[in-house]
Structures are given as structure tokens and as C-alpha cells.
Amino acid sequence: MGSIGATEQINVIIVGAGIGGASCAIACARQGMKVTLLDQAPALLPIGDSVGFGSNSSRLFHHWGVYEDMWEVSSRAEDTIMYNWDGTEIARDPQLRLAKERYGYRGLLGHRGHYHRILIDHALRNGVDLRLGQKIERYDADKPSIFLPNGDELVADVVVAADGVKSPGRKAVLGFEDAPVHSGYAVWRAYGDSSVFKGDPLVEKFLQRDEVNLWIGPDLHGFVTTVRNGKEINAVLTHKDVADISEGWQYPGDRNEILRAIRGWDPSFVRVWEKIDNIIDWKLVYRPCLDKWVADSGLVAILGDAAHPFLPTSTQGASQAVEDAATLALCLAKAGKNRVALALHSYFAFRYTHVKAAQAIGISQRDKWHNLHDKESKKMTKDLDTSKGVLDSYWLWDYDAEKVVEDGWDIVSEQVKTKHGLL
Known part of the structure; x- marks a missing residue:
């Protein structure tokens, strides 16, 4: 060329x-x-x-x-691990490590x-x-x-x-x-040094190597990913939101609001949000293509x-x-x-x-992801096919x-x- x-x-x-x-x-x-x-x-x-x-x-x-x-x-994460909101493992997706074999190049995160x-x-x-x-x-x-x-x-x-x-x-x-119009959803996001979790048994298991972890629940899904051999950690949680985007779309996140939204979830996921710093609340604006x-x-x-x-x-x-x-x-x-x-x-x-x-x-x-569960009991009521991966x-x-x-x-x-x- x-x-x-x-x-x-x-x-x-x-x-x-x-x-x-x-x-x-x-x-x-x-x-x-x-x-x-x-x-x-x-x-x-x-x-x-x-x-x-x-x-x-x-x-x-x-x-x-x-x-x-x-x-x-x-x-260097090799798998995406999907959990139910309560911490039960649903699937391990090997796409990250198989991408070079399948497509010629690994993805980047x-x-x-x-x-x-x-x-x-x-x-x-x-x-x-x-x-x-x-x-x-x-x-x-x-x-x-x-x-x-x-x-x-x-x-x-x-x-x-x-x-x-x-x-x-x-x-x-x-x-x-x-x-643009508001999508009806927002994302709480945070990224930082993982040293704040050193010695914490609930989170330290994610820091031994780079990982991508995904939790799904009614009207919510979240990721915790680690980078640079676990030295950096990123947390993301997508949730319903009714904010007026005419005011803008990015604000400091309210930790208490997050913890209320995931009350009763996997203790490891909750602990990440209890301790991680620099949380923002990002309003998801959208328009059709x-x-x-x-x-x-x-x-x-x-x-x-x-x-x-x-x-x-x-x-x-x-x-x-x-x-x-x-x-x-x-x-x-x-x-x-x-x-x-x-x-x-x-x-x-x-x-x-x-x-x-x-x-x-x-x-x-x-x-x-948001509609697999009964909204009241949080019990998964629909089958999720992960045979081709989680995405x-x-x-x-x-x-x-x-x-x-x-x-x-x-x-x-x-x-x-x-x-x-x-x-």
C-alpha cells in the first residue's frame, strides 16, 4: 500500500x-x-x-x-470471568488469549x-x-x-x-x-493504584495477575479489571439513571449511592467499591448512527x-x-x-x-445482561448462552x-x- x-x-x-x-x-x-x-x-x-x-x-x-x-x-489478562451478582461463576471466556490464533492479533486493554x-x-x-x-x-x-x-x-x-x-x-x-439524548443509563467508573487493596483477602485475589472480571444482575452490570500485573485496577458499574444531561454528563461519583445499588452482591465486588478512589458518574449520552x-x-x-x-x-x-x-x-x-x-x-x-x-x-x-433476573428475587430466570463467549x-x-x-x-x-x- x-x-x-x-x-x-x-x-x-x-x-x-x-x-x-x-x-x-x-x-x-x-x-x-x-x-x-x-x-x-x-x-x-x-x-x-x-x-x-x-x-x-x-x-x-x-x-x-x-x-x-x-x-x-x-x-496480559487471558480470560474474562463472568459471575452472577452473588459471586457464582457463570463462565470463563478465553477470547483474550485465543485472539492471536483466531484473528492474528491480540486485543488491547x-x-x-x-x-x-x-x-x-x-x-x-x-x-x-x-x-x-x-x-x-x-x-x-x-x-x-x-x-x-x-x-x-x-x-x-x-x-x-x-x-x-x-x-x-x-x-x-x-x-x-x-x-445528543440521554440513554437512560450512566456508568460509575474509577481507575487507580491497586495498593489500597494490599492485604485485603476479598480483592487481593484479583491482583495476582491481570484479570477481567464481569458481574451481571438485574438492571446492573459491572467490571473489575487489573493491568500491569495487578498494579492498577479499574472498576465500572452500569446502572439506570434519569439525570438531565443538559447539565453535562460527568460528575463526582457518590460511593454511598453505589453501595446501595449493589447491597448483597458478591463481597469482593462490593469491597472494590468501598475502597477505590476517584469515582466518577458518567452519564451515557447517545444518538442513533x-x-x-x-x-x-x-x-x-x-x-x-x-x-x-x-x-x-x-x-x-x-x-x-x-x-x-x-x-x-x-x-x-x-x-x-x-x-x-x-x-x-x-x-x-x-x-x-x-x-x-x-x-x-x-x-x-x-x-x-440486565434482564436475565427477576427484579424482586434477583433469581436468574433466563438462560444465558456463553458458548461463543460473553460478548x-x-x-x-x-x-x-x-x-x-x-x-x-x-x-x-x-x-x-x-x-x-x-x-
Whole structure:
């Protein structure tokens, strides 16, 4: 797979330097494009907690030369252990250790901040111009260009808005404001040093090695994962929530509220929440996969959460943003500098149906886990088939976004030309 060549170098502006934006910057730069990556944050801090990447995105990181650095900071967990809310073991899922044999690459699980720093470093090594503290005032989708608060206008061949679920760039594509809605759920999350649990027999058993542990119960499910040989611990608990997201979606978590929600649960899971620090209450905003990702001009596109925010239960939000990045970059390289509209409309054509199906898993997976029990007695009243693993999203791990474009470009691009009247 070669680059497009300096004589026809495409000038790309990417707004939003998160995982999706940084991945897009790497993928475009590796195709020989001039890339400017902007973010409104004055500094990129190691914020957040755990994030997972399936083999579908690990494959891309490997192609881009990023995988080995990410693996160095990743969990070595080999199984996902599923428990009933009372601590009874339901299943041991070997997908984590079998992924390399099945798909060629292991998945990655670790701290978002560590991965983000690695992606940014690789973007810089590939010649990306990173500019922080750059809040975008508005977009001109016809040039295309972006305007900064000081009045400066930056013009490019293509603008990509990878600026998250509250994306201002979405308006440039849709032509109107499109506010997210509350999903009806929220997640309590915490990540920290596991030394607070040293000597605690209820939790220390999770710290002997890296593990992924999952508990399910009526209207609740939670994870406890350990990373770096048990030195770091992450806890997550998804629950129903009726908060008004017009106020925002992330708050300090109330430990007492959490303990009330899991009263009577597995003592080991409860103890994690009794002691772990830095709890946040993250309101899960959501919108169905948008059916328009490209501006009418064909020169501005949205990517990742800006187009299709995923619920955590899909375990694919970050991976699908990386696939978007790979697809968009390769479509630009295939189309060339003078056919950006063809590239962006083809990007949408390759991604939309696949992403829509992947996004739906987040809802179906959550509803499956939350409705196995009688709400009053907490007794499990429905069978749970774990013969193919504990996650319904594993079928996505075999997907190779770059190969899909390589194999399908001739057909898809011709269809796009006809549909949009492009030369």
C-alpha cells in the first residue's frame, strides 16, 4: 500500500485529537498527506480510565507500527470471568488469549491516557502538525476551512471533525444543531493504584495477575479489571439513571449511592467499591448512527463519536473510530487530491452499515445482561448462552477495514460516482 505521492499531496485538517482523531492523523500521514491536528485542550493529559481495542483495531495499529508500544502498557489478562451478582461463576471466556490464533492479533486493554499518549507520539513522528489550545469558532464547508477565535482561517483540501459526541463539526455536515439524548443509563467508573487493596483477602485475589472480571444482575452490570500485573485496577458499574444531561454528563461519583445499588452482591465486588478512589458518574449520552457523515460540499466529514457514539457495552467504540480513520485515509489516497468528495462519500458508503450494526450491539448486550433476573428475587430466570463467549461483539474482531477498502474500492467508488453525480 503506497502513498499518494508528494506531487498531489492532500492537505488534511483534523479537529479533535482524541483516539479517533490521532488515529486518522497517523493513517493520513502514512499515506503521504499533510496533516494538521487541532484540539481545544491546552494540554493532552492522561485522563480517563480503561479502554479496550478488539483485534480489528489491533490489526490496524500493527499495520501502522503502533501496536508494540501499545502492547507494552496493556493488560496480559487471558480470560474474562463472568459471575452472577452473588459471586457464582457463570463462565470463563478465553477470547483474550485465543485472539492471536483466531484473528492474528491480540486485543488491547489498558489505560486510555497511556494509549492516547502513544498515538499522539506516533502522529508527531509521522510529521503531523499538532496544535493544542485551538477552539474552533466555525466551519466553512465549501472551501473547506475552519476559523479560530483570533480570526485566523485555516484552509485545506478536506476537514475531518473527530471532536466527540458534542461535536461542533456536526453542524457543518448536517446544517443544524443535533443535540445528543440521554440513554437512560450512566456508568460509575474509577481507575487507580491497586495498593489500597494490599492485604485485603476479598480483592487481593484479583491482583495476582491481570484479570477481567464481569458481574451481571438485574438492571446492573459491572467490571473489575487489573493491568500491569495487578498494579492498577479499574472498576465500572452500569446502572439506570434519569439525570438531565443538559447539565453535562460527568460528575463526582457518590460511593454511598453505589453501595446501595449493589447491597448483597458478591463481597469482593462490593469491597472494590468501598475502597477505590476517584469515582466518577458518567452519564451515557447517545444518538442513533447518523445517516449523513459528509457535508453537501463533499469536503467535510465526521468521524467516531461525532457520527456514532457507542455505549460501553459494545466494547467497540474506540475500535470503530480507529476503523473510521483507516477507511477515510485510504479512501482519500485512492481518490486523490482532486476527488475529495468521491473519497468522503465512499468512506461513508464503506462504513455506515457496518458501524450501525456494531453500534446496536451496545444496546442489545446491555439489555441481555440486565434482564436475565427477576427484579424482586434477583433469581436468574433466563438462560444465558456463553458458548461463543460473553460478548456479542466478537464477530467484529475479524474485520480488516483497510482490506475492505482495497478489495471494494472499484465497485464502491463507481456506485458513489453514480449516486452523487461525481466525475
